[in-house]
Amino acid sequence: MFITFEGLDGSGKSTQAELLRSRLEADGEDVVSTREPGGTELGEKIRDLVLHGGHVTPWAEALLYAAARAQHVDEVIAPALERGASVICDRYVDSSVAYQGVARGLGLERVLDLNLAAVGGLMPDRTFLLALDVVRLPERLRREPDRLERESGDFHARADAGYRELAARFPERIVVLDGALPAETIAEEVYGALRVRS
Ligand SMILES: Nc1ncnc2c1ncn2[C@@H]1O[C@H](COP(=O)(O)OP(=O)(O)O)[C@@H](O)[C@H]1O
Ligand SMILES: [Mg+2]
16 A cells, blocks of 8 residues: 655654554564655755755755656565555655745646656645644744745745645545644554455
């Protein structure tokens, strides 16, 4: 099974990805936990260019993320799924659609199409979207912000709107969870939603 976590920075994706990984491993499952836009040597270099470099035009940003994702699917995600592992990925195609497609204004459809081409159509079986009011995000972000995190509140609000548009469009795949709940409560909901499905 291919599972992704989505949401704005500070919404709790990495926390939930880690809680789910340990829970599935405790159940005896083979789990591969990875993150975007990294997970491969090329991807980590691209991540560095996008997040810590200078000015990157919106289309360059979208194409760099898509390039990292193509490599990530080919090297990590597809092989793990083929051998029967569960893959947990912190951010995936929906992130590009929300940030580059909607927040940067490149267009939801165009960025979705670009990414579907890059990943050969491989979409998650289940996506957990952690919804959290944008005003609550700064208190969650204690480390130095990267280039995207330094964007204005408006930018994050537009990305949030993009995520909600995706959730409305793909209701079978995307489960929206209240990111303000305690982490353990959210983890129970995630685990429960996966059990119901299988
Ligand atoms: N449900 C939660 N309630 C309160 N704090 C949380 C919750 N989930 C995560 N956090 C805290 O918020 C911060 C950001 O969480 P993190 O999982 O790193 O978010 P993301 O990966 O989405 O940026 C961390 O300090 C984490 O411990
Ligand atoms: Mg994280």
